Amino acid sequence: MTPSGTADRARPTRAAAGVKEVAAAAGVSLGTVSNVLNRPEMVSAATRAKVEAAMLSLGFVRNESARQLRAGSSRIFAYLMLDAGNPFFTDVARGVEEAAREAGLSVFLCNSNEDARREADYLDLLEQQRVQGVLITPVDPDSPRLSQLPARGTPVVVVDRAIDDGEHCSVAVDDVFGGEVALSHLLELGHERIAFVGGPNNIGQVTDRRAGARRAMERAGRPAEDLIDLVTGALTVAEGRGAGQRLAGLPAARRPTAAFCANDLLALGLLQQCVSLGLRVPEDLAIVGYDDIEFAAAAAVPLTSVRQPRQLLGHTAAELLLDESSNPDHEHQRVTFTPELVVRTSTRGNSPS
Amino acid sequence: MTPSGTADRARPTRAAAGVKEVAAAAGVSLGTVSNVLNRPEMVSAATRAKVEAAMLSLGFVRNESARQLRAGSSRIFAYLMLDAGNPFFTDVARGVEEAAREAGLSVFLCNSNEDARREADYLDLLEQQRVQGVLITPVDPDSPRLSQLPARGTPVVVVDRAIDDGEHCSVAVDDVFGGEVALSHLLELGHERIAFVGGPNNIGQVTDRRAGARRAMERAGRPAEDLIDLVTGALTVAEGRGAGQRLAGLPAARRPTAAFCANDLLALGLLQQCVSLGLRVPEDLAIVGYDDIEFAAAAAVPLTSVRQPRQLLGHTAAELLLDESSNPDHEHQRVTFTPELVVRTSTRGNSPS
DNA sequence: TCGGGTTTCTGAAAGGTTTCAAGTGGATTG
DNA sequence: CAATCCACTTGAAACCTTTCAGAAACCCGA
Incomplete structure (x- = not known):
């Protein structure tokens, strides 16, 4: 991985021409150039051709x-990802891109990387840029910054989180239900000691999924506290590996026989680490x-x-944003x-029943 | 996955206040507000406080x-991803983000999705937005659009592709060498029938890696044509599965015993499909x-x-772009x-030697 | 009290586009 | 031939901020 370099002379940059220059070159007025740009049907074919040639x-x-x-609007959506x-x-x-494209808009992607500070910085930036609308999967859905935006004229749609503060639309998947289904599945397979792997706890997806899992425990007649909590620092493969390390280190008698992870990244890391430490999946750990x-x-x-219907989630969210930013009522x-x-295999075939 | 909806009343939007209103509210001139924004050290503490209160x-x-x-510059980098x-x-x-952050810049991400048309559209958009610079992993590195940008004042750094047209910096990894190393490894393991899986052929990474693979064949004293070409339509998991289908369908006598995939997505799809069709990896297929x-x-x-040094690649590219956009020489x-x-296991242990 | 040097503040111009009311000129009508 | 219309064009204002030359206020020592 040693880099090798080659130098080269830099090219001088030339300033771009504006409507004014184009107008002069085409021998028309400034307004006509603008018309060619924005309402070509109002310009005679001959003039339009002249102007277009000049532009080129x-x-x-x-x-x-x-x-x-001047126009006030911006034809750009931003999706601020977690x-x-x-x-x-x-x-x-x-x-999101698909829906935006259908409407003739472009999408800029921003990455908060689960960092509330970066999220806030990006929100500031997007507001200053006067983007037409913001889609966001928030680190912190209660951030005051988030509710300010719509009040100031930048519509916001929350993605993958349900919000009902009356400030924005939201498109979500029922995470509590998802957690419940996942854990019910493990309980049906007869597992007794089950761990929930996920964190940090300020992320709504994590707490909802855990809540669903606990509810499933209770529905099965077991105290929610029996669900063993393995808190991670982030929802990443690396953190999953760390959790695997911790989990595999437990004495077999106390080690959970099943783990429900807050997302697939964690699950993949956990899986990888546990397998490499000699645990069999799903026999030793589902x-x-x-x-x-x-x-x-x-x-x-x-x-x-x-x-989860991933693409549909984004598509629907973008459509809502579109409606909010163009439909007055x-x-x-x-x-x-x-x-x-x-x-799939990581749980099936382990049924002790 | 059935959606359920809840309606809610929309909030009226309020127009945002500008410097003018702030100046009036704080009882200072417009220029002073601007100074608070851009050169706070030139404004007395008392005035600054007044203005900041008004802003808030x-x-x-x-x-x-x-x-x-007015200012001409934009403090934003864009990375147009493949x-x-x-x-x-x-x-x-x-x-990229890391390096930009260190320099106090923000990054917008754009996704061409291996589509030359979308790439071109995004380039237009970014040029119109007057971003401070563009990082791009191009679908089509020879696109005239790409060389136009620097000439018109938007610096461009090409990422993961080597270019020497003297128009831009580039940061790349030696793909020919990588292909050669990969194939040499398979040859050393004694494989005779080897496939190269990758496409489409307009993507430079694919052709370079294939070229490296063919070179390795020749170095081993075998005609490059012996490398079986399995061309895919994209570099995705799904295409990898498709390739797996095709490959597993061949009669065992003609089926390759090893496959070198142009990227991991293809390899993972290929792996998944082959395993599910009963081939053992690496025994039947490395x-x-x-x-x-x-x-x-x-x-x-x-x-x-x-x-490949992924993060370093991005970091280095952003640093070059930074230099280009701020350093006159x-x-x-x-x-x-x-x-x-x-x-790892997908090839090791198969050594027939 | 007065020059002279600082510090702080002001006001107008500028930047490139869009918009729109008003203007132009040619074709059509009476 | 004049009046009317129509299809196109025009030119100036507006959008909001930054910049910068110069004005104002202040402080100092003389």
């Missing part, structure tokens, strides 16, 4: 700042993940996981999808 | 469009991937792969890193 030869590039300043390294969110982003990302099925032991919506369990 | 109470949000229009769903590129993006993404080690059979650089082979 001068290398005209419209200055969006100026356009935006973790760009998590394929779940990139699939959501794909859905594992359930969450999200059903594409890699879950390709894992060392194909992963049982809770599937928009009403805030709270859309909730229901996840479903996908059973 | 009015909910002032600086209008970046206007700022940019595939946001590929963890390799999100790791590169992480490096697999080498490329990129060594985090999921490679967690795969069904831990994947031998060619590791910047010289274009071409930095090349060398990849390394990471051997």
Whole structure:
């Protein structure tokens, strides 16, 4: 991995031509150039051709700042993701882009990386940029900054989190239900000592999924406290490995026989570490993940996981944002999808019954 | 996955206050407000406090469009990725963000999704936005659009592709060498029928890696044509599965005993499909991937792969862009890193020697 | 009290685009 | 031939901020 370099002379940069230069070159007025740009049907074919030729030869590039300043609107959505390294969110982003594209808008992606400070910084930036709207999977859904935006004119749709403060639309998947389904599955398989792996606890997805899991425990007639809590510092593969280390280190008699992970990244890390430390999956440890990302099925032991409609989530969210930013009598919506369990080898075949 | 909805009344939006209102509210001139914003040290503490209070109470949000229009510069980098769903590129993006952050800049991520048309659209958009610089892993590195940008004042650094047209810096990893190393490894293990899985062929990474593989064949005294070409439509898990289908369908006598995939996504899909069709890895089919993404080690059979310094790649690229966009006597650089082979179960233990 | 040097503040210009009311000129009509 | 229309064009104002030359206020020692 040693870098090797080659130097090269830099090219001088040339300032871009503006409408004014184009107008002069084409021998028309400034307003006409603008018309060619924005209402070509109002310009005669001959003039339009002249202007377009001038634009081409001068290398005209419209200055969006100026356009935006004058026109007020910006034709850009931003999706502020919780973790760009998590394929779940990139699939959501794909859905967002798809919907935006259908409406002729572009999407900028931003990555808060589970860091509230970065999230806040990006929100400031996006507001200053006057983007047409913001989609966000928040680290901190209660941040005052988040509710300020809509009040000041930047519509916000919350993705993958249900919010009902009346400030924004939200599109979510029922995480409590998902957690319940996952844990019920493990209980049905006869597992007694079950761990919930996830964290940090300020992330709503984690607490909801845990809450669902605890509810399943109680429904099965067991105290919620019996669910062993393995708190992680983030929802990443590396943290999953760390959890695996901790878990595998327990004496067999106290070690859980099943683990429900707050997402697939954790589950994959846990799986990898446990296997490499000699535990058999699912015989010694059954594992359930969450999200059903594409890699879950390709894992060392194909992963049982809770599937969410990732792309649809993003698509729906973008459509809501579109409505909010263009329809004057928009009403805030709270859309909730229901996840479903996908059973694979990491739990199946372990049934002690 | 059935959605359920709840409606809610929309809130009226209020226009944001500008410097003018702030100035009036604070009883100072417009220029002073601007000074508070841009050169706070030139304003007396008392005045500054007054202005800041006014900003707060009015909910002032600086209008970046206007700022940019007047000031000319934009404090934003964009990274136009080849595939946001590929963890390799999100790791590169992480490096970019890190370097940008150190310099006080923000990064917008864009996803061309291996689509030349979307790439071109995004380039237009970014140029119009007058971003401070563009980092790009191009679908089409020879696109005229790409060389236009620097000439018109938007610096561009090409990431993960070596370019020496004298128009931009580039930061790359030696893909030919990587391909050669991967294939040499398979040859050393004694494999006779080896497939190269990858495509489409307009993607430079694919052709370089294939070229390296063919070179390794020739170095081993075998005609390059002996390398069986399995062309895919994209570098995705799904395409990898498709390749697996095709490959597993061949009669055992003609089926390759080893496959070198142009990236890990393909390799993971191939692996998954082959295993599910009853082939043993590595006994029936050895697999080498490329990129060594985090999921490679967690795969069904831990994947031998060619590791690239992902984050460093992004970090270095952003630093070059920074230099180009701020240092008047910047010289274009071409930095090349060398990849390394990471051997895991998907090839090891198959040694027929 | 007065020059002279600092520090702080002001006001107007500038930046590139869009918008829109008003203007132009040619074709059509009476 | 004049009046009317129509299809296009024009030019100036507006969007919000930053910049910068110069004005104002202040402080110091003489």
